[in-house]
Amino acid sequence: MDRLNEMDRLMGTLTVEEIHQAAERIRPFAHRTPVFTCKSLNERTQADIYLKAENLQKVGAFKFRGACNAVLSLLPEEAECGVATHSSGNHAQALALAARLRGIPAYIVMPRTAPQVKVAGVAGYGGQITFCEPTLEARETTLEDVVQRTGATIVHPYNDLRVIAGQGTAALELMEQVPDLDVVMTPVGGGGLLSGTAIAVSALSPRTRIIAAEPEGADDAYRSLLAGRILPSVYPQTIADGLLTSLGTLTFPIIQELVEQIVTVSEDAILSAMRFTWERTKLIIEPSAAVPLAVFWEAKVDLIGLRIGVILSGGNVSLDQLPWQIDRPTLS
């Protein structure tokens, strides 16, 4: 089987039916998050914006949906040995909590340079942490060691069909909560949220356009779509720290097939959109969640007058120093 057929097979493997099944599976554990509207946001964007508040999801991010679906999808004999990942972000906390809810161990490999607050978060959800050197190679070999020792199942943060199906459940809910959307927007990092969203939306509302947003300083997904192949993220620089990763072999073909376009946005636009959202909606969103809203601050796409669902990916941000208080390097 050549590579393209393999992709087709994998894409064919994930249908909206499996997203429905994921929704059933995670229902007892995940929040059905509310959708908010905000008059001044609508005035500012000249559109009807529906904010799907995944910042109010468990662990403060949509990541809990995918991790939870992956953990609950394991066969009992697999589950027994636990799950493992390397991550210092929201996925690590999400996987730790999902594993605890099923009563199985979660082995999390973290760089020893990970912020104390993230380490405490994972530990607080009962994750068993193994520290390693802060390189990708060290993370991967350490994870291999952990898996060898424990027999745990690796749950990748986005390049995993169970994870993608779980992330797609946010869009399922959004479409139930707000019918007849013209557009659904998400940020794109590794593409788990975007590909799950794209499958759900295109299946249930074919006329709805799917538009993703990405920081200019981490525009690998934008460039990958142009090139027709996965280009890695090289030295990404953005305050949207959830979007530093590259697309995966599972997420790329889905995005290529179903997403209308990826719009890149500047750091200034991300900051402005984030601050406006904090001030006007009183919702704490992380920089990555502001990335789709930043599209409206730059007007690169004409979305005037449309009904637009925006998935606010998360709300985990350090409150010691806010992003607009930090001196940023200028992107060249």
Add this chain to the structure above:
Amino acid sequence: MDRLNEMDRLMGTLTVEEIHQAAERIRPFAHRTPVFTCKSLNERTQADIYLKAENLQKVGAFKFRGACNAVLSLLPEEAECGVATHSSGNHAQALALAARLRGIPAYIVMPRTAPQVKVAGVAGYGGQITFCEPTLEARETTLEDVVQRTGATIVHPYNDLRVIAGQGTAALELMEQVPDLDVVMTPVGGGGLLSGTAIAVSALSPRTRIIAAEPEGADDAYRSLLAGRILPSVYPQTIADGLLTSLGTLTFPIIQELVEQIVTVSEDAILSAMRFTWERTKLIIEPSAAVPLAVFWEAKVDLIGLRIGVILSGGNVSLDQLPWQIDRPTLS
């Protein structure tokens, strides 16, 4: 009629029936705000906390309810001449918006030292601003001048039965959204929110205890209840800038009659509760809204295991510098 009878008359004047009428009156304009729960907040407080999110109300604070009810209660011939107040806080913005919704002028007297953001807020809602010197005397004489000139009706921020009735509508909704509360808590400044809440709750759920919270550095309501008469707020010092005012002649007797107790809290407890709420609920609340939650950070009252409704009064806070980033003077 002596003073006590006058008070009885005034108290008798405001019943839960008028709060119901206020709810009907403002329904087309005010948000029915959601109620949030948060597992980690419940764990931290050892209680079941139901957060009535008035930070998501129009203008970002419960104040819109009272201002809106007052404006809509005016007879047509009164309304024609507009409304007036002196305020640099949420009430000014709330009154300006309520007047705009009825299509009548709002004359707002503000000290010329008022922060630019507040001035812009009032102007943005169409309020006609008259600046004055930053003294109470100047504010009152300037307001008198404005009223003489325009014939506008003064709407006091809390010592007004229409305003109190409007503020009470938040508790009406809360009781519909969450039945069988053991306790309802609000902050107390001038007492508009507290007295409206007390009338609604005591009428509809007599077994529910009403507990208010107040900063130690602005504890005039606490001292007034002890003394049995209104003691003014003298040089109040607190980050809870919505709670600097003294009780009014209308709010005091209601509070005296219906509120179980006023608990004072330290500035450190307010900051800790506020930050915890931001981090865990992802809701932006202003310091005043954190004051009732701060009670749980000091455990002066045993509320363990109870079902407690907390009215989050507002979410208007400067995002240039967060309260925990500001050097505070030590209270002596």
